[in-house]
Amino acid sequence: MDHPIGKxxxxxxxxxxxxxxxxxVDDLSFPDMxxxxxxxxxxxxxxxTNISFGGNIPWDEFTIVTAKDIPGANxxxxxxxxxxxxxxxxxxxxxxxVLLLAHADKYLLxxxxxxxxxxxxxxPAIFSLTDSLVKKEIIxxxxxxxxxxLVDKGNVDDAWANADFIVEGEYETGAQEQLYIExxxxxxxxxxxxxxxxxxxMQCPYYIHKALVKLFGLPEEKIRIIQTETGGGFGGxxxxxxxxxxxxxxxxxxxxxxxxxxxxxxxxxxxxxKRHPSRTRHKTAVTRDGKLLAMEIDFVIDGGxxxxxxxxxxxxxTIHAAGPYVCPNVRIHSRAVATNVPPHGAFRGFxxxxxxxxxxxxxxxxxxxxxxxxxxxxxxxxxxEGETTATSQMIREPVxxxxxxxxxxxxxxxxxxxxxxxxxxxxxxxxxxxxxxxxFASFMHGAGFTGxxxxxxxxxxxxxxxxxxxxxxxxxxxxxxxxTNTIFSQIASETLGLDFDSIEIVQPDTGRVxxxxxxxxxxxxxxxxxxxxxxxxxxxxxxxxxxxxxxxYSESEFKKACADYIAKFGSLKTSSTYQPPPNVHxxxxxxxxxxxxxxxxxxxxxxxSFDELTYEARVEDFVxxxxxxxxxxxxxxxxxxxxxVAQAIGFTLFENVVWKxxxxxNNQMTNYIIPTPADIxxxxxxxxxxxxxxxxxxxxxxxxLPMDGAAPAILNAIENATGVxxxxxxxMPEQLMDTMSKMEQAFT
Amino acid sequence: MxxxxxxxGEERSVEGFPMARLLDVxxxxxxxxxTKEGCxxxxxGACTVIIxxxxxxxxxxxxxxxxxxxxxxxxxxxxNGELHAVQQAFIDHGGAQCGICTPGMVLAxxxxxxxxxxxNENDIRNGLAGNLCRCTGYxxxxxxxxxxxxx
Numbered sequence: 001m002d003h004p005i006g007k008x009x010x011x012x013x014x015x016x017x018x019x020x021x022x023x024x025v026d027d028l029s030f031p032d033m034x035x036x037x038x039x040x041x042x043x044x045x046x047x048x049t050n051i052s053f054g055g056n057i058p059w060d061e062f063t064i065v066t067a068k069d070i071p072g073a074n075x076x077x078x079x080x081x082x083x084x085x086x087x088x089x090x091x092x093x094x095x096x097x098v099l100l101l102a103h104a105d106k107y108l109l110x111x112x113x114x115x116x117x118x119x120x121x122x123x124p125a126i127f128s129l130t131d132s133l134v135k136k137e138i139i140x141x142x143x144x145x146x147x148x149x150l151v152d153k154g155n156v157d158d159a160w161a162n163a164d165f166i167v168e169g170e171y172e173t174g175a176q177e178q179l180y181i182e183x184x185x186x187x188x189x190x191x192x193x194x195x196x197x198x199x200x201x202m203q204c205p206y207y208i209h210k211a212l213v214k215l216f217g218l219p220e221e222k223i224r225i226i227q228t229e230t231g232g233g234f235g236g237x238x239x240x241x242x243x244x245x246x247x248x249x250x251x252x253x254x255x256x257x258x259x260x261x262x263x264x265x266x267x268x269x270x271x272x273x274k275r276h277p278s279r280t281r282h283k284t285a286v287t288r289d290g291k292l293l294a295m296e297i298d299f300v301i302d303g304g305x306x307x308x309x310x311x312x313x314x315x316x317x318t319i320h321a322a323g324p325y326v327c328p329n330v331r332i333h334s335r336a337v338a339t340n341v342p343p344h345g346a347f348r349g350f351x352x353x354x355x356x357x358x359x360x361x362x363x364x365x366x367x368x369x370x371x372x373x374x375x376x377x378x379x380x381x382x383x384x385e386g387e388t389t390a391t392s393q394m395i396r397e398p399v400x401x402x403x404x405x406x407x408x409x410x411x412x413x414x415x416x417x418x419x420x421x422x423x424x425x426x427x428x429x430x431x432x433x434x435x436x437x438x439x440f441a442s443f444m445h446g447a448g449f450t451g452x453x454x455x456x457x458x459x460x461x462x463x464x465x466x467x468x469x470x471x472x473x474x475x476x477x478x479x480x481x482x483x484t485n486t487i488f489s490q491i492a493s494e495t496l497g498l499d500f501d502s503i504e505i506v507q508p509d510t511g512r513v514x515x516x517x518x519x520x521x522x523x524x525x526x527x528x529x530x531x532x533x534x535x536x537x538x539x540x541x542x543x544x545x546x547x548x549x550x551x552x553y554s555e556s557e558f559k560k561a562c563a564d565y566i567a568k569f570g571s572l573k574t575s576s577t578y579q580p581p582p583n584v585h586x587x588x589x590x591x592x593x594x595x596x597x598x599x600x601x602x603x604x605x606x607x608x609s610f611d612e613l614t615y616e617a618r619v620e621d622f623v624x625x626x627x628x629x630x631x632x633x634x635x636x637x638x639x640x641x642x643x644x645v646a647q648a649i650g651f652t653l654f655e656n657v658v659w660k661x662x663x664x665x666n667n668q669m670t671n672y673i674i675p676t677p678a679d680i681x682x683x684x685x686x687x688x689x690x691x692x693x694x695x696x697x698x699x700x701x702x703x704x705l706p707m708d709g710a711a712p713a714i715l716n717a718i719e720n721a722t723g724v725x726x727x728x729x730x731x732m733p734e735q736l737m738d739t740m741s742k743m744e745q746a747f748t
Numbered sequence: 749m750x751x752x753x754x755x756x757g758e759e760r761s762v763e764g765f766p767m768a769r770l771l772d773v774x775x776x777x778x779x780x781x782x783t784k785e786g787c788x789x790x791x792x793g794a795c796t797v798i799i800x801x802x803x804x805x806x807x808x809x810x811x812x813x814x815x816x817x818x819x820x821x822x823x824x825x826x827x828n829g830e831l832h833a834v835q836q837a838f839i840d841h842g843g844a845q846c847g848i849c850t851p852g853m854v855l856a857x858x859x860x861x862x863x864x865x866x867x868n869e870n871d872i873r874n875g876l877a878g879n880l881c882r883c884t885g886y887x888x889x890x891x892x893x894x895x896x897x898x899x
Binding site: 008010011013014015016017018019020021022023024026027178179180181182183229230231232233234264265480481482483635636638639641642643644645646647668669670674676677678680682683 | 775780781782783784785786787788789791792794821822823825826831835836838839840841842843844845846847848849850851854872873874876877878879880881882883884885886887888889890
């Protein structure tokens with residue numbers, strides 16, 4: 001295919017996925033392999049006083065690993081290194097790993113797990129961010145605070161006096177399970193001679209690599225991490241696989257045999273990371289003309305028992321908290337706090353869905369107070385090119401939120417529907433009718449690592465050519481369903497003018513590929529894709545520089561040039577290292593400057609129905625309009641948006657984590673409900689293309705964006721339908737019933 | 749006990765516990781790993797297979813129940829290297845992303861089109877309602893089914 005960028009090129013590994021040939025970690029098996037399980041803490045917090053082995057179990061056949069068996073350092077190397085691989089003497093959450101078992105018989109293993117008795121001298125635990133903030137118990141550090149940020153622009157304190165209105169609000173979001181359909185799993189082979197090799201389901205091979213170097217105290221070249229086909233991640237396989245890979249490797253190290261560790265759904269849901277619950281307080285000063293004067297935002301997330309990635313999640317949530325609006329005075333104070341629940345972690349959007357939900361609900365409230373429509377109020381405050389965000393980042397690209405809003409309203413027939421629903425809702429005064437409403441959210445999402453993150457990462461991509469003229473891309477960026485293989489192949493094919501099938505993507509394997517950074521933060525297409533572009537460009541330049549390739553060449557000339565070069569010099573390989581776009585400055589101390597190289601901009605419109613008999617709120621239609629730079633592959637891009645919106649609809653109306661003493665009580669797909677094919681409305685996706693100068697082919701990041709806008713759009717629509725302003729998600733029928741029936745009683 | 753059945757047109761005989769899950773027998777004894785486990789309790793449909801023309805979750809089927817049965821797994825959907833129209837449509841129209849629900853989803857779609865060769869949108873939603881996907885938001889899966897029967 002000529003010029004594949006911008007075309008709906010079919011998924012590179014599509015054939016093996018539709019035929020069942022794709023190999024996921026649980027599909028692999030090694031001779032003499034053992035299975036394994038994790039024995040976890042029976043209490044939320046306390047001192048381990050005794051471990052005993054009961055039952056009629058042949059314990060001498062088992063490989064048993066405790067903290068004492070760890071050859072290196074007992075922590076999961078990440079940010080603060082506070083999370084142990086195995087608790088030594090104290091547990092801080094009710095699913096904390098204490099002991100590991102391996103045996104060839106996986107049925108016997110389950111029985112054995114039930115017969116390990118861990119005794120805990122319990123200490124008081126805290127399970128909510130409110131209890132953590134008021135220091136009901138100090139469970140982490142001196143004040144339960146993992147991290148705090150302060151963004152301070154202008155002078156908020158002086159602005160209140162000039163306000164015509166001051167509007168306050170408080171908003172909450174709940175935990176959410178990533179619920180990739182493939183559970184977490186790893187297989188390890190480990191011994192002193194060869195070191196440690198792990199195969200697994202993962203997003204970030206080099207995160208695991210870094211963690212296992214410390215865990216085993218081995219040199220870097222003795223640790224090798226290989227990604228197997230990965231059945232979804234959504235952030236849930238960003239940091240957690242370091243733990244499960246380490247556990248499998250410890251058992252392999254001790255037993256001398258290959259060890260497979262696969263979580264079942266119940267364990268995956270109860271023990272692994274979820275989206276951080278949050279609470280946001282807004283205080284907003286606004287003029288009678290509806291101009292924002294000051295925004296004071298207090299944003300708190302519940303990090304769970306260990307720090308893990310909470311500081312970075314908090315960072316993204318903080319920076320997105322003031323949205324795509326221009327306001328002269330902004331103060332955002334944010335904290336990530338500790339509780340005795342399993343650590344919360346990365347999940348698509350990474351803090352931004354929480355703070356954007358709050359802001360976009362609050363903007364509707366402010367509009368109402370001022371007496372403007374939600375639309376008009378936003379139009380008066382949208383940010384434009386040349387204006388600055390909350391972190392004082394000057395927007396240097398043409399941004400036209402007004403135009404996006406107009407288009408999204410056309411696609412969704414917003415005005416006509418708003419009018420019709422108002423008429424019909426008030427006309428239907430009989431009991432138990434269906435009310436309808438329509439609402440929207442406007443937002444932006446920064447792509448790539450925050451601030452100086454990409455500079456610190458120094459990502460590398462390599463490209464090599466074979467004598468047959470096949471170009472191989474070597475990167476640690478993983479295909480987890482989002483389309484990495486296809487997008488990288490499109491970029492390389494376009495850059496070199498070669499056939500799409502002449503490009504091969506090498507399986508991520510730290511023994512073979514350079515560190516192109518983690519597969520997170522909507523960075524794979526935009527940041528790593530750019531490195532793919534420059535790495536393959538390097539191949540072309542090398543061939544041209546050695547006089548083997550003319551300026552204009554055919555596919556066969558390219559192949560011949562590769563063959564000639566390799567015959568002469570042995571091999572042909574080039575690498576490319578990240579270079580920041582010009583004029584990007586970030587101050588980590590003051591949290592001011594260019595937070596992201598590029599933002600995607602979006603308007604999402606939700607139409608809902610609310611059934612007064614069943615209290616079911618249902619999304620009936622959804623329009624997702626976004627400007628994401630150049631669209632590299634329209635089918636993959638729309639698939640990202642549709643999937644993200646569906647996940648966000650789940651976050652809003654379906655997915656309720658029920659907590660009991662710090663433990664997820666509904667850790668089954670039977671009672672933690674994600675949307676099914678029968679639940680999802682038509683999701684209508686529209687792209688506005690405005691090529692970004694520093695992205696490959698003009699692309700910006702896209703993966704996280706669709707998680708941001710649905711929740712506030714849906715709750716804004718529910719307010720439009722019912723007249724009731726709900727301030728938290730998930731919004732379950734039980735809560736709708738509770739609130740609505742109380743209101744009915746109050747009126748009768 | 750010994751159980752005899754046909755899998756993807758081939759006679760197979762396995763030795764196993766009567767209550768062993770068909771899912772495990774297929775994956776571990778017959779090495780047909782295209783059938784996936786997502787939840788182990790019949791909610792997600794990743795382990796979907798077709799038994800005697802009926803679509804079922806193989807995690808809920810005990811081995812003893814399939815003696816003499818005719819079973820189709822994802823490995824038996826393409827014939828002689830030629831993809832089924834549903835498989836081709838999933839590739840061409842974005843019906844598969846991470847691929848873990850895909851074998852089950854493809855079988856559910858094949859079964860749906862067999863029962864109802866021209867399903868409307870509602871038929872497709874209901875026909876696939878036992879299969880969960882976390883990547884696609886289902887839109888491209890619905891489109892793939894439509895494209896498959898239009899062929």
